[in-house]
Amino acid sequence: MNWKFSYAIGFHPWEDTDQEFSQSLASLLEREEEGRAPPYGRALDVGSGSAIWGIELAKRGWDVTGVELVDKALERGRERIQNAGVEMKLLKGDVTRLSETEVGTGFRLILDTGTFHDFDTDQQKGMARSIDALAAKDATVILLCWPRRIRPLIRGVSREEIEAAFTGWRITDVEPSFFKLPPPLEWVLRPDEHWYRLQRA
Numbered sequence: 065m066n067w068k069f070s071y072a073i074g075f076h077p078w079e080d081t082d083q084e085f086s087q088s089l090a091s092l093l094e095r096e097e098e099g100r101a102p103p104y105g106r107a108l109d110v111g112s113g114s115a116i117w118g119i120e121l122a123k124r125g126w127d128v129t130g131v132e133l134v135d136k137a138l139e140r141g142r143e144r145i146q147n148a149g150v151e152m153k154l155l156k157g158d159v160t161r162l163s164e165t166e167v168g169t170g171f172r173l174i175l176d177t178g179t180f181h182d183f184d185t186d187q188q189k190g191m192a193r194s195i196d197a198l199a200a201k202d203a204t205v206i207l208l209c210w211p212r213r214i215r216p217l218i219r220g221v222s223r224e225e226i227e228a229a230f231t232g233w234r235i236t237d238v239e240p241s242f243f244k245l246p247p248p249l250e251w252v253l254r255p256d257e258h259w260y261r262l263q264r265a
C-alpha cells in the first residue's frame with residue numbers, strides 16, 4: 065500500500081470503523097488492564113496513522129507514544145490529539161527501525177492496527193526486532209492482521225509469518241476483529257482481519 069499517496073488523496077478507510085470493531089479491541093485492552101488501576105504504563109502505537117487508537121489508549125490511562133512515517137498522517141494525528149485534549153506523544157519514524165527513533169523502552173503494551181500485515185518478510189523481522197528491544201518483560205503485543213490470501217490492497221500475513229518474525233514470543237490468542245470496510249469497498253472485499261495477541265515465550 066502506498067500510505068503517503070493514500071493520505072494525500074484522503075483514502076483512509078481503516079479510520080471508518082464501527083462499534084463492533086471498537087468493542088473487539090476494547091475487550092483485548094480490558095484484559096491487559098484487569099486487576100490494575102491507571103496509569104497502566106507505557107503503550108506504543110505502531111504506525112499510529114491519525115492517532116485514533118492511541119488516543120483511545122490515552123483516554124483509558126496509558127502513557128502513549130505513537131510512531132508514524134507519513135507527514136500527513138502525523139499532521140492529522142496531532143490535530144486529533146489536540147481536539148481530544150489528551151496527552152499522547154507522536155514521533156516520526158520507521159517502525160521497522162525503531163532504534164533510529166527516540167522512543168525509549170519499557171513499553172507494556174504495543175498496539176499495531178494494520179501496519180505489520182503489509183510488510184515484506186524483512187520489514188516484518190525489522191519491526192519484530194524493534195519491538196523486542198523496547199518492550200518490557202511482561203509486555204503484550206497486539207497485531208491486527210489480514211490473512212495472507214486476501215491481497216488486492218494489503219499484502220496480508222499468515223500466522224506462520226508472525227511466528228517467524230516474532231522469535232522469542234508466542235501467540236497467546238487469535239480473535240476476530242469484525243473489521244468491515246466502508247461501502248462500496250465492503251461489497252467486494254471481506255478482509256476477515258484478526259487480532260493476534262503475543263507475549264514473550
Ligand SMILES: C[S@@+](CC[C@H](N)C(=O)[O-])C[C@H]1O[C@@H](n2cnc3c(N)ncnc32)[C@H](O)[C@@H]1O
Pocket residue numbers: 067068078079110111112113114115116117131132133134137157158159160176177178179
Ligand atoms: C492501515 S494504517 C493504520 C493506521 C492506524 N493504526 C489506524 O488504525 O488508524 C497503517 C499505518 O502504518 C503506517 N506505516 C506504514 N509503514 C510504516 C513504517 N515503516 N513506519 C511507520 N509507519 C508506517 C502508514 O503510514 C499508516 O498510517
